[in-house]
Amino acid sequence: MALINKFLTNKFEEPYILVCTSKSQMLFSKDLLDKEGIENDLIPTPKGFGGVCTTAIKFDKKFEQKVREIIKKNNIEYEGIYSLKDKYKYNLSEIFNMNISDTLKDIVKKVEANIELNKEEIKYLLEVENEEYDALIRMADIIRKECIGDRIEIRAAIEFSNYCRKNCNYCGVRRDNKIKRYRMTEEEIIDEVEKLYKVGIKTVILQSGEDPYYTTDRMLSIIKEIKQKFRMGITLSIGEREEEEYRLFSDAGVNNYLLKIETASRRLFELIHPDDDYDIRVKHTRLIKEAGMRAASGGMIGLPTQTIDEIAEDIIFQRDFGIHMIGFGPFLPAKGTPYENCKPGDLKLSLKVVAVTRIVCQHVFLPATTAIATLHPDGQTLALKAGANTIMLISTPPSLRDNYQIYSNKNMVDLSFAIKSTRDAKRKLPKYLNYDYLKELGYEIEDELI
Structure with missing residues (x-):
């Protein structure tokens, strides 16, 4: 826990x-408080004080x-200004x-009273x-x-480049892996976004390896065109960028930025990331929030040598850093990597x-990850039943999907799979989808799912 506390400021006696x-x-308010020397932090608005993901x-x-x-x-x-003593029960x-x-009864009593777990x-x-x-x-x-309620959130990822300057030991698109590389043009990206827009998807995730080809100007051009043409929410997942870039992306309309810590253990982080720096990753988690974007993070469960103690710290990291969208999924080995033969x-x-993440972090979005859908055919349904509420579709062009294998044999979760998972979990689809159009395309959607 000391590894985390080193980076956690903003411990408030009476928050x-x-x-x-x-x-x-x-x-504007945060800037004013900073200038007055008032210690503060940005957190997901707790249940009872405002909307989810605010x-x-x-x-x-x-x-x-x-x-x-x-x-x-x-x-x-x-x-309003509220005391967190008056928490939702x-x-x-x-x-x-x-x-x-x-022992579990005592823990349940604390959760019922909304008292923080240790x-x-x-x-x-x-x-x-x-x-x-x-x-x-x-x-x-x-x-x-x-x-969150019974309706799931559906987002869609366009993996627009599999070039990466990093050499993470677990990742199938790492720099040294011998794979067929690709980069999508701005026009190709916009074409895929338009397809999502017609379906009714409200948030697109633009994801890539850490590819310097996509300069700030290139990314801003793509972001602005999406905002102007479709007014969709945008999540970026393109690795560590400069502080000024985060501010420019936020100003251009990026809503969320996904930068996974993968593990809050310094020991394990350094083991799996030979050319990354733990302190820098933690710093960037804060910079994303301070730029005005909602921070998305998460990690892998079952990494080689990972302990239960470290997994507990991973969850605490997400809570204490005020992460809005938390993606935890199983570690899955990728062909051609140093971890190729490790156990999933x-x-x-x-x-x-x-x-546990739902219980600890509560008023946030939790994905039923593609990784858990890959590990087990019913994994996504089981995750929804365990507290998850978000599904991410793979919306990379079919001709490129097999080249974006962060882990091997990835389940290319499409809308049909998401509908089935939602049905099996007895949950509801989001209202914003264009159901008339989907039925024209041949999707079978029962009235009770809408």
């Missing part, structure tokens, strides 16, 4: 939050009066009727079995329903991590 009416007002500013109660003076003087548009009474230990309690949850495992999954599903991650442990 309060400021919830603004817009991203611009939130960033951002609040956390600060200590001792600065409350000063913050009120600042927002009044500068005519800040805000929804959950009804988990049915869990106590299950065959669980006194690492030992998180580790306990990660190691439960039998009926206690069932209790864990049910508890996560209750919290998911309270925080465990399905049940991966599902536990999804469930």
Whole structure:
């Protein structure tokens, strides 16, 4: 835990939050608080204080009066200032009727009261079995329903380049792997975005290796065209960039930036990333938030030599760094990498991590990852039942998909697979999809799914 605490500031004796009416007002307020020397942090707005995947500013109660003076003087548009003592409470009474230990009952009481769990309690949850495992999954599903509801979120990824300057030991597109490389043109990217727009997808994920060919200007041109033509949400996943680039991307309309920590353990991070720096990755996680984009992160479960203690720290990292979208999936070996012959991650442990992350982080988006769908044919459905609420479609052109294999034998999750997973999990599809158009294309969608 000391490895994480080194980078965690903003520990508040009595935390309060400021919830603004817009991203611009939130960033303006944060800038003013920074200039006044008021320690603060950007966090996902907790349940009961605002919408999912919105951002609040956390600060200590001792600065409350000063913050009120600042927002009044500068005519800040805000929804309210709230004490986090008044947290949303959950009804988990049915869990106590299950065959669980006194230790788990004590943990459930804390979760019900919305009291933060410590690492030992998180580790306990990660190691439960039998009926206690069932209790864990049910508890996560209750919290998911309270925080997010029954409708899943569908996003779509266009993997527009598999060139990468990095040599991560686990990744199939690493620099030294002998694979067929490709780069999509701006026109090709926009054509794929248009297909998603017609289907009704609201957020596109632009993903690539760390490819210097896509300069700031090239990326800004793509971003601005998507915004002008389709007004879609944009998530970037293109690796570490400069601080100014993050601000330019945010100003151009990028909503989210996915930069996975992969593991919060310095030991393990350095083992799997021979040419990356742990401190820099942590710094960039903060820079993304401070630029005004929602931070997306996550990690792999079952990495070689990974421990339960380290997995608990991974979850705590996501909570304490205020990550909005958290993608945890099993480690899967990739052909041609140093980890090619390593054992894949465990399905049940991966599902536990999804469930515990929902319980610990609550009012955030959790994907049922492509990796878990690759590990097991029902993995995505099981993840949705364990607290996940988001599915990411693979929307790379079919002729290129096989060349973007971060891990081998990837399940190319398409809309049909997402519909099936949603149906099997007894969840609902998002309202924003263009169902008339989808039915014209031949998709079978029952009324109860809409």
